[in-house]
Amino acid sequence: MGYTLAIDTSAGTSVALTRSGAPIAEYNDSSNMKHAEGIGAAIADVLAQGGVKAKDVATVVVGRGPAPFTGLRVGIAAAMMFAEGAGAKLFGVVSLDAIALEALSDEAIAAQVAAGVPLLITADARRQEVYWGLYSGLSKSGAPICIEGPGVIKPAALAELMQQRGVQPIEVSATVFATRLSQVFDAQVIDGAASQDVSALYLREPDAVPSPGKKVSG
Incomplete structure (x- = not known):
């Protein structure tokens, strides 16, 4: 190989x-x-x-x-x-899947997730927001199982969303x-889930946008 x-x-x-x-x-x-x-x-x-x-x-x-x-x-x-x-x-x-895999290599976290506590992975999205994904553990082959996300949201709104879902996840934010x-x-x-999709997950518009140009008066 x-x-x-x-x-x-x-x-x-x-x-x-x-x-x-x-x-x-x-x-x-x-x-x-x-x-x-x-x-x-x-x-x-x-x-x-x-x-x-x-x-x-x-x-x-x-x-x-x-x-x-x-x-x-x-x-x-x-x-x-x-x-x-x-x-x-x-x-x-x-x-976020790579962060989830790193988190689930920790035996304590893996044990809690195996007991039914979901894993919430977050990453800094700037603008006082976070990227997030919710995971239920690993597949038999060891691939993280994402059950919701990825998304981008304010931390307070994410906490409210988890409360609405009725879950108290383990939150991990890492490299x-x-x-x-x-x-x-x-x-x-x-x-059988490998993907050749390499499109970027921006989840929102870029900070820099083209100028609308000068208005031309008639």
């Missing part, structure tokens, strides 16, 4: 090289700025750490967000270009690690 390159720029920049789900190399930068300047070097770094050439990568997995417009599109564009250049297959994974993104993909392959 060939190597998998996983890329996520939904918050910081995370790039990982894996094989059969096992991590080989990973690069993580928590900064949510200058994704475009760092993504090329990050990819080169993990390939060099693994002693792997681009042509050895069979699969590219990219985080689809949800995330703000600018950073997210950098990772998706980089994944598309790398996959095309390397002749690799390209797949997309919801970034997306590309290795986890790759592992989610591997589990989805077994489930």
Whole structure:
């Protein structure tokens, strides 16, 4: 089996090289700025750490967000270009799924979720909002099971929504690690749920919009 390159720029920049789900190399930068300047070097770094050439990568997995417009599109564009250049297959994974997998690797959290307590994954959406997804655990192959979301909402409104649902979830907000993104993909392959949809989950309009231009008087 060939190597998998996983890329996520939904918050910081995370790039990982894996094989059969096992991590080989990973690069993580928590900064949510200058994704475009760092993504090329990050990819080169993990390939060099693994002693792997681009042509050895069979699969590219990219985080689809949800995330703000600018950073997210950098990772998706980089994944598309790398996959095309390397002749690799390209797949997309919801970034919140990777956080859910990381959270459920904690035995205490996993035990509570197994007992019926849902897992609420949140991430900073700026504008005093959060991205969110509600999870009920893992499939038999280990893929996070999202039962509601992803969405974007004010924290107070999210708390009210959970109250309306009659649930008191375990809330986790954490970093997306590309290795986890790759592992989610591997589990989805077994489930027959892997997706080649790499469209960005912005969930709202970008902050920057084109100018309407000058009005021309008649």
